[in-house]
Amino acid sequence: MGREFLDLFETWAQSYDESVHGHDEQYRDVFAEYDAILNTVVEKSGNVVLEFGVGTGNLTQKLLRSGKTVYGIEPSEPMRQKAFEKLGDTVTIQDGDFLSFPLPNEPIDTIVSTYAFHHLTDEEKEQAISQYGKMLNKGGKIVFADTAFVDREAFEQMVIEAKEKGFHDLAEDLKREYYPTLPVLESMFTKHGFSVSFVPMNRFVWLMEATKQ
Numbered sequence: 001m002g003r004e005f006l007d008l009f010e011t012w013a014q015s016y017d018e019s020v021h022g023h024d025e026q027y028r029d030v031f032a033e034y035d036a037i038l039n040t041v042v043e044k045s046g047n048v049v050l051e052f053g054v055g056t057g058n059l060t061q062k063l064l065r066s067g068k069t070v071y072g073i074e075p076s077e078p079m080r081q082k083a084f085e086k087l088g089d090t091v092t093i094q095d096g097d098f099l100s101f102p103l104p105n106e107p108i109d110t111i112v113s114t115y116a117f118h119h120l121t122d123e124e125k126e127q128a129i130s131q132y133g134k135m136l137n138k139g140g141k142i143v144f145a146d147t148a149f150v151d152r153e154a155f156e157q158m159v160i161e162a163k164e165k166g167f168h169d170l171a172e173d174l175k176r177e178y179y180p181t182l183p184v185l186e187s188m189f190t191k192h193g194f195s196v197s198f199v200p201m202n203r204f205v206w207l208m209e210a211t212k213q
C-alpha cells in the first residue's frame, strides 16, 4: 500500500544515483549531504535491520559495509534491479512496501528508511508506525531520514520558493506527495509507544530517531 508513486521510479531508477549526487539542480538542496545523512542513519542503527524503500541500494550498501544484517524491502522492480547490480547476492531485497512486506525470519532491532516515508499518506504513516511498534522490543528503533516541515507555513513557503526559482518539478512534487509536519509525526510516534527526536540534516530532510519505550 502507498504504492501510487511507483510509475515515477520506472524511469527515475536509471538516473537516480546521478540525482542524489547533485546532477539535478531542482533536487540539489533535497539531496545536499546525502552521504552524510545515510551515514548518520547507519550510525544510529543496531545489528539486524529492516530497510524500506531500498531504491538503488545506497543505504543498504553502507549498512552491509558496517557489518549489519539487512532485510531490504522495495516495491519497484527497476529499483530492485539497480540495487542487485550494485550489491549482487550479498543481501535479500524483496518486493513489498511500508505496510505489506515479508517478515524477516529473525527478530529485528532497527527499522530504517531514507527519502521514502513521504510516499504514504499521514493515515498510512500512522498505520505503519503502529505496526512497527508491535514488531519491535523495548529499546528497538525506527531511524528514518526524509523531507518534513516544522509546520504547514514552512511547507507553503518552500513551495513558493521552488516556484520563484523556476523549479516547477520540485514544486509539483511537494504538492503531490505527502510531506508531513514534525508535530504530526511526533504525535504518531508517541501514540504508538515511541520516544522520538528530530534533527535537521539539510533544508528539507530531518533525521527521525524513535525508540520503543
Ligand SMILES: C[S@@+](CC[C@H](N)C(=O)[O-])C[C@H]1O[C@@H](n2cnc3c(N)ncnc32)[C@H](O)[C@@H]1O
Binding pocket: 001, 002, 003, 004, 005, 006, 009, 020, 052, 053, 054, 055, 056, 057, 058, 059, 073, 074, 075, 076, 079, 096, 097, 098, 099, 113, 114, 115, 116, 119, 120
Ligand atoms: C527517493 S527513493 C529513495 C531510495 C533510497 N532509500 C535512498 O535513500 O536513496 C524512494 C524509494 O521508495 C520506494 N517506494 C515508493 N513507494 C513505496 C512504499 N509504499 N513503500 C516502500 N517503498 C516505496 C520507491 O520505489 C523508491 O525506491
